[in-house]
Amino acid sequence: MQRFFFNKFLKNHSLADRIKRLLFHRSLDCFPQLVSCFQSVANDRDFIDEMNGIEKRLVPAYQARTLPQYDVFLSHANADKEQFVDELNSSLEKLGVRIFYDKKSLERRDKWKDRILEGTKKAEFAIIVISKNFFDREWTEKELYEFLNRTMKFSVLHNR
Numbered sequence: 375m376q377r378f379f380f381n382k383f384l385k386n387h388s389l390a391d392r393i394k395r396l397l398f399h400r401s402l403d404c405f406p407q408l409v410s411c412f413q414s415v416a417n418d419r420d421f422i423d424e425m426n427g428i429e430k431r432l433v434p435a436y437q438a439r440t441l442p443q444y445d446v447f448l449s450h451a452n453a454d455k456e457q458f459v460d461e462l463n464s465s466l467e468k469l470g471v472r473i474f475y476d477k478k479s480l481e482r483r484d485k486w487k488d489r490i491l492e493g494t495k496k497a498e499f500a501i502i503v504i505s506k507n508f509f510d511r512e513w514t515e516k517e518l519y520e521f522l523n524r525t526m527k528f529s530v531l532h533n534r
Contacts, residue, residue, distance in 0.1 A: 383425065387415055428470070444474040447497035449517040451507035459503055487513075494520040 384390050389411050396404045396411065415421065423430065446466060450459045455477065463475045473479075474493035480486050490513065494500070500521040508514050 442498035443496040445472045447474045447500045450503035451514055453507040454505050
């Protein structure tokens with residue numbers, strides 16, 4: 375079991391040889407050393423991203439401005455925040471998704487109308503939470519309109 379775990383998850387890390395020695399040639403003081411090694415692996419963001427299949431590419435500066443700032447824009451009615459959208463946002467964050475969620479993306483002094491429209495343009499995808507609260511609201515309809523002409527959007531029906 376240890377070898378399977380080691381080969382699947384750790385063998386490509388720079389600390390692999392040290393971890394292997396500690397795991398397979400156990401000494402009395404190995405536990406604190408193993409904990410230290412595993413903490414270092416857990417904090418190695420590049421390694422974790424690679425293990426999760428997240429690919430990083432270097433792009434020229436002139437192209438960097440065209441890359442999306444957010445993976446997802448959460449479009450929803452305010453009335454659905456507590457019952458559904460907060461939990462959806464939390465789940466997406468745990469997956470490492472970069473989200474434009476007004477509750478977390480807007481700051482007190484922001485011109486919120488401008489920031490929301492900017493968020494729609496800087497997001498690669500939209501998740502549109504459609505509920506009975508969604509329609510007949512000025513801003514949810516504006517957000518929906520912004521995304522209608524785009525190819526990548528997801529709709530979630532809530533409280534049909």
